[in-house]
Amino acid sequence: MKRRGRGIACMWYPIGFTVSANPSAATVKVNEDGTATVLTGTVETGQGSLTVLGQIAAEALGIATDDVHVVSADTDTTPMDTGAIASRTTYVTGNAIWLAAEAAKAILFEAAAPILGVKVSQLEAKDRKIQVKNFPQRNVSIGEVAHRSQAVLGQPAIGSASWNPPTVAMDPDTGQGKPFATYVYATQIAEVDVDDETGEVEVLRIAAAHDCGTAINPMLVEGQVEGGISMGVGMALQEEMLFDADGRHINPNLTNYIMPTSLDMPEITVDIVQDFDPTGPFGAKGVGEPTAVPTAAAILNAIHDAVGVRVTSLPATSEKVLAAIKASRAVEQKQIPA
Amino acid sequence: MDDKTKVLEREQLDIESLRESEVDLRLPAVVPREPYPIETLAPDARQQTRAVGQRATRPDGRLHGLGQTRYIDDLSFPGMLHARIKRAGIASARIKSIDTSAAESMPGVMAVLTGKEIPTNSFGPSFQDQPVLVDDLVFHAGDGVAAVAAVTEQIANEALAKIVVEYEPLPAVLDPVAAMREDSPKVHAPDSNIYATKVIRKGDIEKGFAESDHIFEGRFSTQMIEHVSLEPHAAIADWDANGRLTVWATIGRITLARSDMARTLKLPMSRIRIIGTIVGGNFGGKNEITQEPALALLSKKTGRPVKGVFTRGEEFTSTTTRHPIVMDYKSGVANDGRIIARQIRLVLDGGAYCSWSETTLGKACILAPGPYKIDNVVAEAFVVYTNKTMTGAMRGFGAPQVCFAYESHMDDIAKALGKDPLEIRLLNAFDEGSPSPTGQVLHSVVVKESLRKAADRFGWEPRS
Amino acid sequence: MTDVTMIVNGQTRSASVPPETTLLQLLREQFNLTGAKLGCDVGDCGACTVIVDGQAVNACLMLAGQADGRQVLTIEGMASRERLHPIQKTFENSGGLQCGFCGPGVLLSAKALLDENPDPSTQEIRDALSGNLCRCTGYTKMIEAVQEAARLLREESPAQLTHAQT
Numbered sequence: 001m002k003r004r005g006r007g008i009a010c011m012w013y014p015i016g017f018t019v020s021a022n023p024s025a026a027t028v029k030v031n032e033d034g035t036a037t038v039l040t041g042t043v044e045t046g047q048g049s050l051t052v053l054g055q056i057a058a059e060a061l062g063i064a065t066d067d068v069h070v071v072s073a074d075t076d077t078t079p080m081d082t083g084a085i086a087s088r089t090t091y092v093t094g095n096a097i098w099l100a101a102e103a104a105k106a107i108l109f110e111a112a113a114p115i116l117g118v119k120v121s122q123l124e125a126k127d128r129k130i131q132v133k134n135f136p137q138r139n140v141s142i143g144e145v146a147h148r149s150q151a152v153l154g155q156p157a158i159g160s161a162s163w164n165p166p167t168v169a170m171d172p173d174t175g176q177g178k179p180f181a182t183y184v185y186a187t188q189i190a191e192v193d194v195d196d197e198t199g200e201v202e203v204l205r206i207a208a209a210h211d212c213g214t215a216i217n218p219m220l221v222e223g224q225v226e227g228g229i230s231m232g233v234g235m236a237l238q239e240e241m242l243f244d245a246d247g248r249h250i251n252p253n254l255t256n257y258i259m260p261t262s263l264d265m266p267e268i269t270v271d272i273v274q275d276f277d278p279t280g281p282f283g284a285k286g287v288g289e290p291t292a293v294p295t296a297a298a299i300l301n302a303i304h305d306a307v308g309v310r311v312t313s314l315p316a317t318s319e320k321v322l323a324a325i326k327a328s329r330a331v332e333q334k335q336i337p338a
Numbered sequence: 339m340d341d342k343t344k345v346l347e348r349e350q351l352d353i354e355s356l357r358e359s360e361v362d363l364r365l366p367a368v369v370p371r372e373p374y375p376i377e378t379l380a381p382d383a384r385q386q387t388r389a390v391g392q393r394a395t396r397p398d399g400r401l402h403g404l405g406q407t408r409y410i411d412d413l414s415f416p417g418m419l420h421a422r423i424k425r426a427g428i429a430s431a432r433i434k435s436i437d438t439s440a441a442e443s444m445p446g447v448m449a450v451l452t453g454k455e456i457p458t459n460s461f462g463p464s465f466q467d468q469p470v471l472v473d474d475l476v477f478h479a480g481d482g483v484a485a486v487a488a489v490t491e492q493i494a495n496e497a498l499a500k501i502v503v504e505y506e507p508l509p510a511v512l513d514p515v516a517a518m519r520e521d522s523p524k525v526h527a528p529d530s531n532i533y534a535t536k537v538i539r540k541g542d543i544e545k546g547f548a549e550s551d552h553i554f555e556g557r558f559s560t561q562m563i564e565h566v567s568l569e570p571h572a573a574i575a576d577w578d579a580n581g582r583l584t585v586w587a588t589i590g591r592i593t594l595a596r597s598d599m600a601r602t603l604k605l606p607m608s609r610i611r612i613i614g615t616i617v618g619g620n621f622g623g624k625n626e627i628t629q630e631p632a633l634a635l636l637s638k639k640t641g642r643p644v645k646g647v648f649t650r651g652e653e654f655t656s657t658t659t660r661h662p663i664v665m666d667y668k669s670g671v672a673n674d675g676r677i678i679a680r681q682i683r684l685v686l687d688g689g690a691y692c693s694w695s696e697t698t699l700g701k702a703c704i705l706a707p708g709p710y711k712i713d714n715v716v717a718e719a720f721v722v723y724t725n726k727t728m729t730g731a732m733r734g735f736g737a738p739q740v741c742f743a744y745e746s747h748m749d750d751i752a753k754a755l756g757k758d759p760l761e762i763r764l765l766n767a768f769d770e771g772s773p774s775p776t777g778q779v780l781h782s783v784v785v786k787e788s789l790r791k792a793a794d795r796f797g798w799e800p801r802s
Numbered sequence: 803m804t805d806v807t808m809i810v811n812g813q814t815r816s817a818s819v820p821p822e823t824t825l826l827q828l829l830r831e832q833f834n835l836t837g838a839k840l841g842c843d844v845g846d847c848g849a850c851t852v853i854v855d856g857q858a859v860n861a862c863l864m865l866a867g868q869a870d871g872r873q874v875l876t877i878e879g880m881a882s883r884e885r886l887h888p889i890q891k892t893f894e895n896s897g898g899l900q901c902g903f904c905g906p907g908v909l910l911s912a913k914a915l916l917d918e919n920p921d922p923s924t925q926e927i928r929d930a931l932s933g934n935l936c937r938c939t940g941y942t943k944m945i946e947a948v949q950e951a952a953r954l955l956r957e958e959s960p961a962q963l964t965h966a967q968t
Binding site for chain 1: 380383384385386387388389390391392393394395396397398427428429430478479480510512536537538539540556557558559560561562563564566589590591592593594596610611612613614615616617618619620621622624625650651653654655659697700701703704705708709717725726727731733734735737738741742744745746749750753759760763767768774775776777778780781782783784785787788789791792793795796798
C-alpha cells in the first residue's frame with residue numbers, strides 16, 4: 001500500500017573558500033563602438049557562469065548582455081582566477097568583473113565629462129549612453145565616448161581589478177572567526193509516496209525556495225536548483241560506490257551505479273527568495289552548490305512522515321526502507337498487549 | 339630539347355589531361371562541414387540594457403544544441419597519440435617491480451612512463467600526498483602505475499595488459515572509524531590515519547545540557563558518491579620547440595593547474611599554458627590535476643601531442659568522490675522546542691589522499707550545527723585515511739551530509755515533542771544579525787523567509 | 803577491414819574500417835561528426851544517441867557494419883542553413899542544456915519521439931528521455947522544451963497531424 005508523506009529541510013551554505021584567500025582577477029575592455037570584452041580566468045563548467053559574468057559587466061557599463069563577449073580559461077591571456085569551485089563565481093569573480101568594469105567606465109567618464117560640460121561624478125552609464133544623472137536627455141552614446149577616449153585622447157577604456165572575500169582566521173581551539181564573507185539559505189519541502197510492501201520511494205514533488213541574493217539570471221538559477229535536486233534525489237535513494245572486502249570497486253560503471261534518470265525526477269517548483277547582499281555584485285551571492293544540500297534531508301524526513309521509520313544511513317534504498325518498516329512493525333507487535 | 343624542358347612539357351601535359359577529366363580534384367583532407375544557420379539577431383532578453391535579472395539565453399547553449407561545442411575529446415591535432423593509464427587494482431601494496439619492456443616493444447606504442455620519471459611525483463591542493471603515478475606504494479585500487487602513449491587507443495589498451503607489475507600486498511583499512519584506532523594499518527605510514535581535525539566551541543556545552551529539558555541523540559551516515567559528469571576527465575598535452583608546454587584540460591581551476599604542472603614538472607610558469615575548454619560538468623571532481631603531468635611527459639618523450647581520456651570506469655576508480663561521513667548528534671532542547679545545546683562529532687572517510695578534504699572538513703564542521711540559533715555548541719570533526727578512492731570536492735563540501743543529519747535530527751526532536759516540523763524550525767532559525775557557531779554576525783539572512791515561502795508554495799498546513 | 807556506405811545527414815558517406823569499429827567511432831573519427839559523445843561506451847548513458855532509420859539508438863552499441871546501407875541522422879543534421887530545428891530552438895530558449903555534453907543525445911531522442919508522436923504526454927517524454935543521463939539539468943527544463951517544440955511542430959504542419967490521426 002502506498003503511503004504519502006511530507007518532509008522539510010532548511011539549510012545554510014557559505015560562498016567562497018574557508019578563510020583562505022581565493023581571489024579572482026578580471027579585465028574589462030570597452031571596444032571603440034561601445035561593446036565590450038571581458039577577460040576572466042574562470043572556467044565554464046556548464047553552470048552558465050560566463051553568461052552571468054557577461055550580464056554583470058553589461059549592467060555596470062549600461063549596455064546589453066549581447067554587447068558583451070566573455071573570454072575565459074587561458075592562462076596565457078586571461079587573468080588568474082581561483083576557479084569554478086565553492087559557488088564563488090558569481091560573488092567573487094563577479095565582484096572582480098564589476099570593479100574592472102567600473103575602472104573602464106571611469107576612463108569613459110573622463111572622456112565624456114568635458115563633452116557634456118559636467119564633472120565626472122555627475123555621470124552615469126545607462127541604455128548604451130553616458131548621461132548626466134537626473135538629466136538623461138544630456139547624453140552621448142557610449143560608442144562615441146569609447147571611440148573618442150581611445151582614438152582622440154589616446155586612453156583606451158580598459159579596466160582591471162581583483163577581489164578577495166574578507167575573512168577572519170578561525171581560532172585553532174575554538175574555531176571562532178569569520179570564515180566566509182557571506183552565506184545563502186534555502187528550504188526544500190518534499191512529498192513522497194512510500195510503498196510499504198516493497199520499500200520503494202517515489203518523490204512526487206519538491207517545493208524549493210532558494211536565496212541567491214540578487215538573481216542575475218533567474219533562468220540559470222532555476223536550472224541550478226533543478227540540477228541540484230536531481231543530485232539530491234540520487235544521494236537520498238540510489239547512489240552508492242561499493243567496495244569489496246579487499247578494497248576493490250564493485251560497481252565502477254553506470255549499469256550498477258544507479259543515478260536519477262528523467263523517470264526519477266519529481267515535479268519541482270522553484271521560488272527565488274527576495275534578498276540583496278550589499279557585499280556582492282548588484283546584491284548577488286551564489287547558488288551552485290546549495291541546491292544539492294537539503295534535498296536528501298527533505299526526502300528522508302518525508303519517508304519518516306509517510307511510514308514512521310527513520311532511515312539513518314544513505315542511500316535509503318528500497319531494501320533499507322522495507323527492512324526498517326518490517327523492524328518497526330515487529331517492535332509494534334511486541335508492544336501490543338496480549 | 340634539354341632535360342629541363344622535357345620535364346616541363348610532361349608536367350604541362352599531365353595538368354591538361356587532369357583538367358579535362360571528371361576526377362574530383364578536391365583534396366581528401368578537406369573536411370565537409372554540416373550546414374547551420376547564422377543568426378546575428380539576438381534574442382530579446384539579451385538586448386535589454388538592464389542586464390541583471392534578465393532570463394538571458396546562453397550563447398554556448400546554441401552551440402550545444404547544434405553539437406558544435408568542442409570538448410577535449412572532440413579536439414585532435416596532427417600526429418596526436420592516445421594515452422592510457424594502468425590501474426593498480428589492489429588497495430594496498432608495495433610495488434616490487436614494473437616491467438614495461440613487452441609494452442614498449444609493441445608496434446604502435448610510442449612511449450611508456452612510470453612514476454620514477456616524474457620530476458616531482460606529488461601534488462595536492464593542501465597536502466601534496468598524492469603521486470601522479472605510484473612508484474613504491476599503492477594506496478588505493480585506482481592508483482595509476484604506468485602510462486602508455488600509442489597511435490590508437492586500442493593499441494594503448496592492449497599495451498596496458500602487457501605491462502607486468504609485481505605487488506607485495508599489504509594490509510588495507512577500509513572503514514574510517516576503524517582507521518582511527520592506533521592499531522589500525524597506517525595508510526601513509528608512519529603518520530596517523532587521522533590527517534586533519536577541526537573543532538568549534540561556543541558557550542558552555544555541559545551547562546547547556548544541564549539546562550535542557552530533553553536530550554536527544556542520533557547517529558547518521560552517508561555513502562561515497564561519484565560526480566558522474568557526463569564528460570570524463572580528459573586532457574591533451576603538447577610542447578613547442580622552445581620547451582613551452584600547452585595543456586588543454588577539463589580542469590575547473592586553470593591557475594592552480596598551472597602551478598601544479600610547474601611543480602610536478604619543475605618548469606617555470608611562463609613556460610606553461612593551460613587552456614580550459616567548455617567542460618562537460620565538473621561538480622567539484624575536476625578541480626585538480628590527474629593525468630596531466632603524465633601526458634606532458636609522454637608528449638615530451640615522443641615529440642607529439644598526447645591525448646588522454648578517462649574511461650567511465652576510471653571516473654569511478656581514479657577520480658575524487660564525495661566523503662562518506664559518520665555523524666553523531668546530541669542536542670539539549672527546552673520544552674518549547676528551543677535548542678539550547680548541540681554536540682556533534684563527524685568522522686569523514688578521507689580516502690587514500692587528502693585532495694580537498696581539509697576544506698570539506700572545515701565546511702562540514704562549521705555548517706554541522708545547522709542554520710539555528712544555538713548558544714552552546716561543540717563540533718569536532720576528523721578526516722581519516724582509508725585505502726579507498728580519494729575523497730575530494732563534491733558539490734556542497736560536506737554540507738549535504740550534515741544537512742541530512744541535522745534536519746533528520748530536527749524532525750526526530752519535533753516528533754518527540756509533538757511540534758510541527760515547520761514551527762520548530764521557525765522557532766530556532768537564524769535571524770538577521772544572529773551569530774553563527776563561529777561567532778560571526780550574519781547578514782542577508784533569509785532562512786525563515788525561505789521556510790515560509792517553500793511552505794506556502796507546497797501548501798504546508800500544520801496537522802492537528 | 804569492413805567497407806561501409808551509409809547516408810549520414812542526407813549525404814552518402816563511405817569508409818573502410820576494422821570490423822570491430824562501432825558506429826560511434828565511425829561517426830566521430832572517420833566522418834568528423836563529433837556531436838555524438840563517448841560517455842561510457844557500453845550503452846548506459848545515451849550520450850552517443852543517433853537516429854538510424856528513424857529509431858534512436860546508442861551508436862556505441864551498434865557496429866559500423868550494422869549501419870551499412872542505412873539512414874543515419876546525427877545532431878549535425880538537425881539544423882539547416884536557414885534555421886535551427888524547433889527542438890534546438892526551444893532547448894536554447896528554455897535553458898534546457900547546461901554543460902551540453904548530453905545535449906546531442908537528448909535532442910535526437912526527443913526528435914525520434916516527436917517524429918512518431920507529435921503530441922506526447924509528460925510521461926511519454928520522460929520515457930523517451932529515460933535512456934539519456936543528464937547530471938546538470940535535472941531534466942525539468944528539457945521536458946518543458948520538448949513540450950514547447952511539439953507545439954511548434956504541430957503548428958507548422960497541421961496537415962501532418964491530421965494524417966497521423968487517421
